Amino acid sequence: MSERSQQQTGRTAAQVSVPAAVRDSAFLRACRREPVPHTPVWFMRQAGRSLPEYRKVREGVPMLESCMRPDLVTEITLQPVRRHGVDAAIFFSDIVVPLKAIGVDLDIKPGVGPVVAEPVRTRADLERLRPLDASDVPYVTEAIGMLTAELGSTPLIGFAGAPFTLASYLIEGGPSRTYENTKAMMYGDPELWADLVDRLSVITSAFLRVQIEAGASAVQLFDSWAGALAPADYRRYVMPASRKVFDSVAGYDVPRIHFGVGTGELLGLMGEAGADVVGVDWRVPLDEAARRVGPGKALQGNLDPTVLFAPREAVRAKTDEVLAAAAGLEGHVFNLGHGVMPTTDPDALTHLVEYVHERSAR
Numbered sequence: 001m002s003e004r005s006q007q008q009t010g011r012t013a014a015q016v017s018v019p020a021a022v023r024d025s026a027f028l029r030a031c032r033r034e035p036v037p038h039t040p041v042w043f044m045r046q047a048g049r050s051l052p053e054y055r056k057v058r059e060g061v062p063m064l065e066s067c068m069r070p071d072l073v074t075e076i077t078l079q080p081v082r083r084h085g086v087d088a089a090i091f092f093s094d095i096v097v098p099l100k101a102i103g104v105d106l107d108i109k110p111g112v113g114p115v116v117a118e119p120v121r122t123r124a125d126l127e128r129l130r131p132l133d134a135s136d137v138p139y140v141t142e143a144i145g146m147l148t149a150e151l152g153s154t155p156l157i158g159f160a161g162a163p164f165t166l167a168s169y170l171i172e173g174g175p176s177r178t179y180e181n182t183k184a185m186m187y188g189d190p191e192l193w194a195d196l197v198d199r200l201s202v203i204t205s206a207f208l209r210v211q212i213e214a215g216a217s218a219v220q221l222f223d224s225w226a227g228a229l230a231p232a233d234y235r236r237y238v239m240p241a242s243r244k245v246f247d248s249v250a251g252y253d254v255p256r257i258h259f260g261v262g263t264g265e266l267l268g269l270m271g272e273a274g275a276d277v278v279g280v281d282w283r284v285p286l287d288e289a290a291r292r293v294g295p296g297k298a299l300q301g302n303l304d305p306t307v308l309f310a311p312r313e314a315v316r317a318k319t320d321e322v323l324a325a326a327a328g329l330e331g332h333v334f335n336l337g338h339g340v341m342p343t344t345d346p347d348a349l350t351h352l353v354e355y356v357h358e359r360s361a362r
């Protein structure tokens, strides 16, 4: 833990404690690979456009503004917990919120995603990326305080974007399918690239620590687009920065989850970067994923989110396949292989939570 954040809170990592009832939840037990009464379930993007109550409270409020209003953050985070009975809440925010908080000119465009006004391409551009401090994101601390009071024994997952995925938005200026400018910097100016992802690791580490110190009892590092990389390039250009993030929160009693899409070839390395739980998309069955990740780590996943558009019997059959592949794992957190799609029927999600609980009850 940095001296700076110790000064801010007057606490050391060992003094930030998770309440016993939260610590004993099925979700946190599964993350620690301990026996569970049932397989815990939560969904990436469980809060959001699939829920009519979300669309209602978001009416007329831009995405980034909603992330900065503790009353809205609290309400939106709680909505899927109330409706679906999931085993964990995920803090409502976005991976670009810490960048916005340090003054990067960006917006989240509906249906598009994050768009950066002036993409980062040169050494001079790096100067815009100063470290983040708890005082830059007071609304995060406030919202998490309100949330943990409401959530009782339900754990709250904090999250951040990993350096590679954040760098891709900053360099491309928005979403990309090819990451051509990102890779051009990575291969063409490795020193500039290393400086960029190092700065991002400092920002991301601070953002996760703020959430943990405010009461988040697990953290997920989203390297959503890392699947665009070959393993050797991931190891060389990305893993050191992600490892730095995981190391910076290693002293807390809080599991660290790492997730990306299309990362079948990277699962071992993503575990090695410092995760306690490795997230798996739907392309690799969980028993095979466990072989790739190796012992000592729990897995999270991995129902294809589009399965929820099929009839109930098909959803149940595909869920049984996931549970069967996970049967020999040391720890399993049920999730989708990527986020809930906005057009998903919310009742299908509620049914899925009930079904996983029922089928996995021990």
Ligand SMILES: Cc1c2[nH]c(c1CCC(=O)O)Cc1[nH]c(c(CCC(=O)O)c1C)Cc1[nH]c(c(CCC(=O)O)c1C)Cc1[nH]c(c(C)c1CCC(=O)O)C2
Residues within 6 Å of the ligand: 043, 044, 045, 046, 047, 048, 049, 063, 090, 091, 092, 093, 094, 095, 096, 108, 109, 110, 111, 112, 113, 114, 159, 222, 224, 339
């Ligand atoms: C890549 C990424 C982003 N943001 C995030 C990631 C990593 C997760 C992943 O791989 O999907 C992380 C994220 N973004 C959001 C959450 C909330 C918590 C949750 O999972 O419920 C989380 C965990 C809210 C959001 N973030 C965003 C929305 C939609 C905005 C809206 O409802 O108006 C939500 C609910 C916007 C956003 N922000 C981003 C994208 C691609 C989009 C979607 C663009 C669109 O389809 O409109 C960047």
